[in-house]
Amino acid sequence: xxxxxxxVERVLSANxxxxxxVRARLDAHGIFCANLMxxxxxxxxxxxxxxxxxxxxxxxxxxxxxxxxxxxxDAERSQRAGAAAVHINTGGxxxxxxxxxxxxxxxxxxxxxRLLLIENVGNLVCPMSWKLGAHxxxxxxxTPEGDDKPYKYxxxxxxxxxxxxxKIDLLPYVEFDCDRFLRGVEALNPGLRHFRVSCRTGxxxxxxxxxxxxxxRARR
Amino acid sequence: xxxxxxxVERVLSANxxxxxxVRARLDAHGIFCANLMxxxxxxxxxxxxxxxxxxxxxxxxxxxxxxxxxxxxDAERSQRAGAAAVHINTGGxxxxxxxxxxxxxxxxxxxxxRLLLIENVGNLVCPMSWKLGAHxxxxxxxTPEGDDKPYKYxxxxxxxxxxxxxKIDLLPYVEFDCDRFLRGVEALNPGLRHFRVSCRTGxxxxxxxxxxxxxxRARR
Numbered sequence: 001x002x003x004x005x006x007x008v009e010r011v012l013s014a015n016x017x018x019x020x021x022v023r024a025r026l027d028a029h030g031i032f033c034a035n036l037m038x039x040x041x042x043x044x045x046x047x048x049x050x051x052x053x054x055x056x057x058x059x060x061x062x063x064x065x066x067x068x069x070x071x072x073x074d075a076e077r078s079q080r081a082g083a084a085a086v087h088i089n090t091g092g093x094x095x096x097x098x099x100x101x102x103x104x105x106x107x108x109x110x111x112x113x114r115l116l117l118i119e120n121v122g123n124l125v126c127p128m129s130w131k132l133g134a135h136x137x138x139x140x141x142x143t144p145e146g147d148d149k150p151y152k153y154x155x156x157x158x159x160x161x162x163x164x165x166x167k168i169d170l171l172p173y174v175e176f177d178c179d180r181f182l183r184g185v186e187a188l189n190p191g192l193r194h195f196r197v198s199c200r201t202g203x204x205x206x207x208x209x210x211x212x213x214x215x216x217r218a219r220r
Numbered sequence: 221x222x223x224x225x226x227x228v229e230r231v232l233s234a235n236x237x238x239x240x241x242v243r244a245r246l247d248a249h250g251i252f253c254a255n256l257m258x259x260x261x262x263x264x265x266x267x268x269x270x271x272x273x274x275x276x277x278x279x280x281x282x283x284x285x286x287x288x289x290x291x292x293x294d295a296e297r298s299q300r301a302g303a304a305a306v307h308i309n310t311g312g313x314x315x316x317x318x319x320x321x322x323x324x325x326x327x328x329x330x331x332x333x334r335l336l337l338i339e340n341v342g343n344l345v346c347p348m349s350w351k352l353g354a355h356x357x358x359x360x361x362x363t364p365e366g367d368d369k370p371y372k373y374x375x376x377x378x379x380x381x382x383x384x385x386x387k388i389d390l391l392p393y394v395e396f397d398c399d400r401f402l403r404g405v406e407a408l409n410p411g412l413r414h415f416r417v418s419c420r421t422g423x424x425x426x427x428x429x430x431x432x433x434x435x436x437r438a439r440r
Contacts, residue, residue: 007227040259040344040373041365068345071371092375094314094345122372123343124260125288125314144364144387145261151291152342153260155312167364173393175420200395 015130018098022133025105026116031062032215033116035096035134037156039149040122042142043166045074046199047208048117052081054209059114059216064088064104066096066121074119083117084108095126098133114216124153128160136215142167143176150184158188162195164208169198235350238318242353245325246336251282252435253336255316255354257376259369260342262362263386265294266419267428268337272301274429279334279436284308284324286316286341294339303337304328315346318353334436344373348380356435362387363396370404378408382415384428389418 026033038044045065052061063083065075068090075087086104088096101118108116118134120127128137139160141149144167150157157163163185165178178196185192195211197204246253256264265285272281283303285295288310295307306324308316321338328336338354340347348357359380361369364387370377377383383405385398398416405412415431417424 039261039342039365040369041362067372069372069374071368071374073368073371092345094343121345122259123314123345125312125341125343126346142261142364144362144390145259148291148293149260151293152287152289154289154291170364170390170393173390 012129015098018102019131019133022098022102022105025110026133029110029113030219031110031113031116032219033118033134034136034138034212035118035120035132036138036140037120037127037160038122038140039124039142039145042122042140042145043199044119044122044140045077047140047164047166047197048078048083048119049081050199050202050205051117051209051212052078052083054205055115055212056082058213060084060109060112062108062113062116063119064101064116065119066090066100068092068094068121084113090121094121094123095130096120096132097130101132114219115212124149124156128156136161138162138164140164140166141181143170144174146175147177147181148184150181150188154188157185160189160192162193165194165196166199168196168203169201232349235318238322239351239353242318242322242325245330246353249330249333250439251330251333251336252439253338253354254356254358254432255338255340255352256358256360257340257347257380258342258360259344259362259365262342262360262365263419264339264342264360265297267360267384267386267417268298268303268339269301270419270422270425271337271429271432272298272303274425275335275432276302278433280304280329280332282328282333282336283339284321284336285339286310286320288312288314288341304333310341314341314343315350316340316352317350321352334439335432344369344376348376356381358382358384360384360386361401363390364394366395367397367401368404370401370408374408377405380409380412382413384415384417386417386419388416388423389421
């Protein structure tokens with residue numbers, strides 16, 4: 001198996017170079033970009049829908065969605081909410097790569113966008129290895145997944161800039177100890193900014209969108 | 221990127237050879253083995269706990285748990301439930317490989333086991349590419365993940381032998397259309413056996429454990 005390691009390292013460093021290109025293009029256009037990562041079903045698309053609904057009157061928003069199939073439900077949902085959306089079929093790959101994002105940028109009206117939300121493939125492991133050029137890596141957790149996730153997926157929790165804990169409306173019905181979850185996060189990533197939200201009821205979303213507005217403002 | 225493909229193919233075919241070795245050892249001992257795959261937090265460990273509690277008086281059960289970290293919570297939970305459990309730290313890898321299972325077999329009392337449950341890394345993409353030598357690949361879905369998962373992770377749903385839909389106790393609180401979910405499964409994997417369960421309330425678990433008992437009996 002060791003023979004694959006140098007190949008993987010070459011591929012990852014080539015990816016980093018493309019990620020730097022992507023970042024430069026975003027910066028040239030003054031666009032703030034967040035890379036949203038999560039387990040399947042944690043609520044990436046729902047968070048994007050709510051975010052677009054809340055911010056679209058103040059800022060044009062783009063969305064790039066990565067899925068392992070041609071099913072473009074998520075991009076369609078974001079488009080209906082008001083974003084300019086591009087769907088990427090990763091062809092079975094378990095993560096987005098910077099070259100996919102670079103190609104998607106060509107399909108977006110960069111000159112008028114202020115915010116770009118990238119919805120990565122649902123996966124708590126592999127996406128963390130692939131830089132995309134985003135300004136913030138955002139992890140969306142959800143209460144039904146359990147409070148042990150920081151302990152079991154430490155690389156993901158250690159590597160992100162923001163955690164959004166979704167589905168807090170389900171807290172009465174699931175076993176989830178917020179303190180245990182946050183202790184796990186704090187041990188891996190001290191001082192990490194986190195938001196507790198319910199995309200279903202809207203609870204907590206204002207803090208999240210206020211944070212995004214700050215980031216957007218800081219880019220201009 | 222194409223340079224990685226031959227390497228990946230060589231690695232996968234080496235893995236298949238080890239999986240065949242694992243299968244032969246299991247068959248020599250008359251052990252039925254299921255490879256449980258799911259998103260993080262769908263309830264793999266909970267299903268194993270309930271299964272061990274239900275079947276341990278009739279059959280000695282082994283459990284191999286793969287996680288991306290050293291945190292052995294899941295193996296410990298299975299052990300408390302009554303299984304002989306081994307924890308594998310994949311060192312950040314997003315899936316189990318057959319060689320990891322082969323090494324874990326050496327730590328289990330194979331001569332007395334009748335059932336071996338493998339808990340793969342929480343991931344709906346990569347584990348499907350790595351055969352482990354199990355007799356059945358079992359996918360655990362859960363209602364909070366949403367009814368669109370078969371459409372978005374088609375390789376996983378097309379490749380498994382059984383689907384267990386967990387957390388049906390949360391149906392009143394989440395948006396999940398069972399018919400849409402099952403239509404998606406049926407289109408990818410016609411006639412696929414499925415069970416609807418709640419590991420929390422116990423609903424539906426008897427059908428699942430009855431199926432496992434049949435598989436165990438058929439091995440002797």
